[in-house]
Amino acid sequence: MGRTLTLPWKHALSRCLVALALAVFAAAPAAAAAVGCSVDDRPGATLLLPYFEVDLTHADGPTTLFSVSNASATAVLTNVVLWTDLGVPTFTFPVYLTGYDVQTFNLRDLFAGSVAKTATAGQDPSDTISPKGIFSQDIPFASCAGFLPPADLTPAVRDHLRAAHTGQSSAIWGACGGQSKGDGIARGYVTVDTVSRCTNLVPGDPGYFGPGGVATSQNVLWGDFFYVDPAKVYADGENLIRLKADPAFFAGKRTFYGRYVNGSGADGRQPLAPDWAARFLASGAFTEGTDLIVWRDSGMVTKPFPCGLKPSWYPLIMSSYVAFDEDENPAIPPTFPVSLRFSGEKAQPPQPLADQLPAEANRFQVGRENFPVPYDFGWIFLYFGGYFGEPFNPLQGWVGTVMKAGGRFSVGFGATPLSTGCAPDPEILP
Amino acid sequence: MKAHRAWLLAVTVLLAPAAALAEKCSLDNVPAATVLLPYFEVDLDHPNGKTTLFSLNNASATAVVTNVVVWTDLGVPTLSFPVYLTGYDVQTFNLRDLFNGALPQTASRGQDPQDLLSPKGTYSQDVNFASCTGILPLPPLPASFVAHLRAAHTGKASAILGGCAGQDLGDGLARGYVTVDTVNSCTLRNPTFVSGYFGPGGVATDQNVLWGDFMYVDPANSYADGEDLVRIEAFPGGFKPGEATFYGRYVNGSGIDDREPLATTWATRYANGSAFPTGTDLIVWRESGRTVNPFACGTTPFGFPLLAGGARVFDEQEQSTSTPLFPCAPTCPQPYPPLDAFPAEANRVHLGGASFPLPFQFGWIYLNLSPPVSNPVPFLQSWVGTVMKAQGKFSVGFGATPLDSACEPISFVP
Numbered sequence: 001m002g003r004t005l006t007l008p009w010k011h012a013l014s015r016c017l018v019a020l021a022l023a024v025f026a027a028a029p030a031a032a033a034a035v036g037c038s039v040d041d042r043p044g045a046t047l048l049l050p051y052f053e054v055d056l057t058h059a060d061g062p063t064t065l066f067s068v069s070n071a072s073a074t075a076v077l078t079n080v081v082l083w084t085d086l087g088v089p090t091f092t093f094p095v096y097l098t099g100y101d102v103q104t105f106n107l108r109d110l111f112a113g114s115v116a117k118t119a120t121a122g123q124d125p126s127d128t129i130s131p132k133g134i135f136s137q138d139i140p141f142a143s144c145a146g147f148l149p150p151a152d153l154t155p156a157v158r159d160h161l162r163a164a165h166t167g168q169s170s171a172i173w174g175a176c177g178g179q180s181k182g183d184g185i186a187r188g189y190v191t192v193d194t195v196s197r198c199t200n201l202v203p204g205d206p207g208y209f210g211p212g213g214v215a216t217s218q219n220v221l222w223g224d225f226f227y228v229d230p231a232k233v234y235a236d237g238e239n240l241i242r243l244k245a246d247p248a249f250f251a252g253k254r255t256f257y258g259r260y261v262n263g264s265g266a267d268g269r270q271p272l273a274p275d276w277a278a279r280f281l282a283s284g285a286f287t288e289g290t291d292l293i294v295w296r297d298s299g300m301v302t303k304p305f306p307c308g309l310k311p312s313w314y315p316l317i318m319s320s321y322v323a324f325d326e327d328e329n330p331a332i333p334p335t336f337p338v339s340l341r342f343s344g345e346k347a348q349p350p351q352p353l354a355d356q357l358p359a360e361a362n363r364f365q366v367g368r369e370n371f372p373v374p375y376d377f378g379w380i381f382l383y384f385g386g387y388f389g390e391p392f393n394p395l396q397g398w399v400g401t402v403m404k405a406g407g408r409f410s411v412g413f414g415a416t417p418l419s420t421g422c423a424p425d426p427e428i429l430p
Numbered sequence: 431m432k433a434h435r436a437w438l439l440a441v442t443v444l445l446a447p448a449a450a451l452a453e454k455c456s457l458d459n460v461p462a463a464t465v466l467l468p469y470f471e472v473d474l475d476h477p478n479g480k481t482t483l484f485s486l487n488n489a490s491a492t493a494v495v496t497n498v499v500v501w502t503d504l505g506v507p508t509l510s511f512p513v514y515l516t517g518y519d520v521q522t523f524n525l526r527d528l529f530n531g532a533l534p535q536t537a538s539r540g541q542d543p544q545d546l547l548s549p550k551g552t553y554s555q556d557v558n559f560a561s562c563t564g565i566l567p568l569p570p571l572p573a574s575f576v577a578h579l580r581a582a583h584t585g586k587a588s589a590i591l592g593g594c595a596g597q598d599l600g601d602g603l604a605r606g607y608v609t610v611d612t613v614n615s616c617t618l619r620n621p622t623f624v625s626g627y628f629g630p631g632g633v634a635t636d637q638n639v640l641w642g643d644f645m646y647v648d649p650a651n652s653y654a655d656g657e658d659l660v661r662i663e664a665f666p667g668g669f670k671p672g673e674a675t676f677y678g679r680y681v682n683g684s685g686i687d688d689r690e691p692l693a694t695t696w697a698t699r700y701a702n703g704s705a706f707p708t709g710t711d712l713i714v715w716r717e718s719g720r721t722v723n724p725f726a727c728g729t730t731p732f733g734f735p736l737l738a739g740g741a742r743v744f745d746e747q748e749q750s751t752s753t754p755l756f757p758c759a760p761t762c763p764q765p766y767p768p769l770d771a772f773p774a775e776a777n778r779v780h781l782g783g784a785s786f787p788l789p790f791q792f793g794w795i796y797l798n799l800s801p802p803v804s805n806p807v808p809f810l811q812s813w814v815g816t817v818m819k820a821q822g823k824f825s826v827g828f829g830a831t832p833l834d835s836a837c838e839p840i841s842f843v844p
Contacts, residue, residue: 038456042832043697069794071697071833073844100748100844102699102794133748135844222697222831235824236655239831273460277489277641279520328518328551379487379520401643409647409654409824416459416641416658418489 035219035246037422039270043071043222044242045215046256046269049190050295050398051085051361054107056162057184058231063108066225066240068192073099075120075137076218077144079195081202082110082161084178085187085361086311087302089202090164091157093150094195096120099136111162111186113153123148143197162186168307175304179359189295189361192240194218204260204301209267217245217268227402227412236402236412243269254421256396259299271421272297274395275383278415280323281403282367283376288404292415294362296384296397302360315358320383325375357382396421454665455690455837461489461641462661463634464676464689467608468715468813469503469776472525474580475602476650481526484644484659486610491517493538493555494637495562497613499620500528500579502596503605504731505722505775508582509575511568512616514538517554529583529604531576533568541566561615580604586727593724597774607715607776610659612637621680621687622721628677629686636664636688646817646827653819655827660715660813664688674836678807679719692811693832694739694800694839699816702782703791706818712786712830713815714777716799719807722775735773739798739810740843743767745790750844772799798843800836811836 047068055061070076075098082091091110095103096118105116119129122140129149132138141148153161160172165188167180178187191203195214201207209215226237243256247268257267272295280290298313305311323331356364366380367373373380384397399415465486473479488494499510509528513521514536521534537547540558547567550556571579578590583606585598596605609621613633619626621634628634645656662676669675669685676689700710718733725731744750751767771779771786781795782788799812814830834840 036453036456038453038458038460040456040458040832041829042457042834067699069697069699069831071831098748100744100750100794100796102744102746102792104746104792131747133744133750135742135750136748224699224828226826233824235820235826237818237826238828242831277461277487279485279487279643324518324520324551326520326522327549328516328520328554330518330551330553377520379518403656405654409652411645411654411656411827413643413657413828414459416461416487416489418460420453420458420460 035244035249035270037270037420039241039243039272039417039420041222041239041242042244043220044270045194045217045219045221045245046243047192047221047223048241048243048295048398049225050241050400051189051293051363052107052187052225053227053363054111054186055184056111056166056186060230062185062227062229063106064225064227065104065106066190067102067104067223068095068097068240069102069222070097070100070220071222072218072220073135073137074218074220075099075139076220077120077141077195077198078221079193079199079201079214081191081193082165083189083191083360084164085189085359086178086314087298087300087360088164088177088304089204090177090188091161092200092202094118094144094147094198095192096130096141096144096148098130098132098138100133101130101136107186111158111165113155113158115150115152117149119148120144141197143199147198170304173304176307177304187361187363192221192223194221203257203267209257209261210264213266215267217247219244234404234410236410238400238412238414241272241398245269254396259297259301272396272398273417273419273421274397275381275418276397276399276415277379277381277418278399278401279379280366280373280401281377282373286403286405289368290366291402291404292357292362292364292366292380293400293402294357294364294382294397296357296360296362297395298360316360316384318357318382318384320381322381323373323375323378324381325378329375331374454663454668455835457693457832457835459641459658459661460663461639463612463636463638463640463664464662465610465640465642466660466662466715466813467644468660468815469607469713469778470525470605470644471646471778472529472604473602474529474584474604478650480603480646480648481524482644482646483522483524484608485520485522485642486513486515487521487641488515488517488519488639489641490637490639491553491555492637492639493517493557494639495538495559495613495616496640497611497617497620497633499609499611501607501609501775502582503607503774503776504596504734505718506582506591506595506724507620507622508579508588508591508595508606510618510620512562512565512613513610514548514559514562514566516548516550516556518551519548519554525604529576529580531571531573533571535567537566538562559616561617565616588724591724594727595724605776605778610640612640621677628681628688629684634687636666638663653825655817655825657815657827657829660692662689662692665690672808674807674809674811676811679717680721683807691809691836692813693834694809694811694836694841695796695798695833696812696814696830697794697796697833698814698830699794700781700788701792701818702788706820708819710781711817711819712772712777712779712781713817714772714779714799714812716772716775716777716812717807717810718775719803719810735770736775737769737801738767738772739801739841741767741798742796742844743789743793744796745793749790751789767795796844798841800839800841809836809839809841
């Protein structure tokens, strides 16, 4: 005969199950899985939003949303860093996540001066800012006193952000930090790292990675991002890029933050791939063609620079670029003398130059602007590389594809990496 | 000088083998020997209704033959056909064409000496596959076979199968999923064949060169969303008997298919309000762990509906509700979320609807799709995608987050 559990039984059992669940999860977190060089969608210690755009001149113009989630029952602290499209960090703020927490962001809010509000148990004893569920840990981080909950931005900092991300002079820096395209759109990218304490540091600062550094190797972060254009009724999205950490495995190897740790591998983060394949459609149902979202590594630590100039590495070039049509006819940048390969009906069109993706965070329309292709349909092979001779040659990148149909819909998804960033084929290194 | 170097590098890179650095059991997007379209739907009653597109690409300069297999949502194969790809080729498909009897037109060099069907570019190989003579180019499907396809994928009786093969949801939508394998010859076999497909002398190869994407398009409602085809890499000899592989259910758990398995446990966000008032759909492909044969109409094949191993729904404050973890007496509340919310191998389920009611507007779901099973398949693998929709405005699709691999399943629900 079955026995109906009484309330005390249920509560006791529930408590046991909660304790057991927490214990099991703590004992077998996602980080227990082997970390190799393949970047997949399992939770990581760093998230990358590869490109963002926020139209600062039109309230219903394009904006970028993203979410950061904690896959574990254990509370974690994260450090969110905004970078310009040329890789200059402009702003950092901590985000505290209770176990299994989700925090969503609209970057338009940040450029309006509002910072996401979270707080650990120490700063939020009544759980009004960062509440938690019964399976979630909520603990104090004493280092966050004075950091969390974050205050909204002062007008000076807000103006600094708006200027730095539109390529204008930042009064705080007295210099520029990004490309100026004159369209009022703030551009850049975002990284989110797990950290052990609240900090103003960013990757590249002493004390961020390595022994005693604030960065941790908790592979628990996941999330997604959306590009939303309310006026044109477009939205598309993709998973944030998840970079798993394993400092022992990556010691001395290529890593995601290699440029900030002198190639030591101390950050322990997986690098991205150098070679990518992406389909494009520039006709048919997708009347507005295909945009490529491209994040790439300059290989250098970039600091604010005098307005009117650019960082020493600018523009980034591509080691190779080939556009294929659906019959596999290739179009590659011309050699000298100019090839007449595309004679006849398809006379050789203007060819893309090697610097068409010049920044660290880029969005370009295939077939238009500065990225002509001679075909309406096909795919593009991209190989990122450089000629700087740096010890950590700037090979890694990430590519996404957005296909748009005028006023109807857009479809976004990641492109295809053709290898990993750990050991690019030495035959193709410059 | 730089332009010269760029050109040389391009050629060198293109000659390099693709995906030489693959890692077993990672779920990354590098080219693979099998690609999976986890779910498709085609509205057979409305020519301007929903359909599913996908592309199949060859990442290598070497020509390959692939075997496309169409499965019902319950996992019964209904059609297979070869597609030949020259080096770096792209072949696009609209599954509506298939249900109208039109198959993609490709042919290897022997069947297409003038390069009219499968032309190639400067860097692409185009070779003869003698086994494809008489098979490629594919003829249109006869009317009787079209009727079989349309019936089988809408849960009706198929005269060719002598029974039913899918769920009958009564909405005129053909549903199912598609796998594409690299093979060494044109074949009429599919992965369910006990011999001749995988293993020594089998047609399936381990060429990790396939990539592609898929799109769900709803022209009438101006929706479209898409994602990469799921890439399943092959590792020759990489899996021992008893280890999970993608086709493990068809090779008696021997591992001879060499294909890495997918995950068992997933995390996915949902939004059911605000900018997404039309809510969230989950696309769920999962294996039943067995070979499914046609069955008598009006019945359900053994093992169905498939059950979840467990699930927990969180809101954004981490409040949660879940399936019970112990046998429940009659007075206990209904299991939540329902354990049979994803009953088929290929599913599209609206969150917040009758089959998966949501207690919260926003949050995320922890989903374990591997209930306890016996050998030879130790764990049941799956793939989950998310589609968030705003009525008449837009939809956004992306893959959910795998929390493990079936190589190292975590078998845990908080």
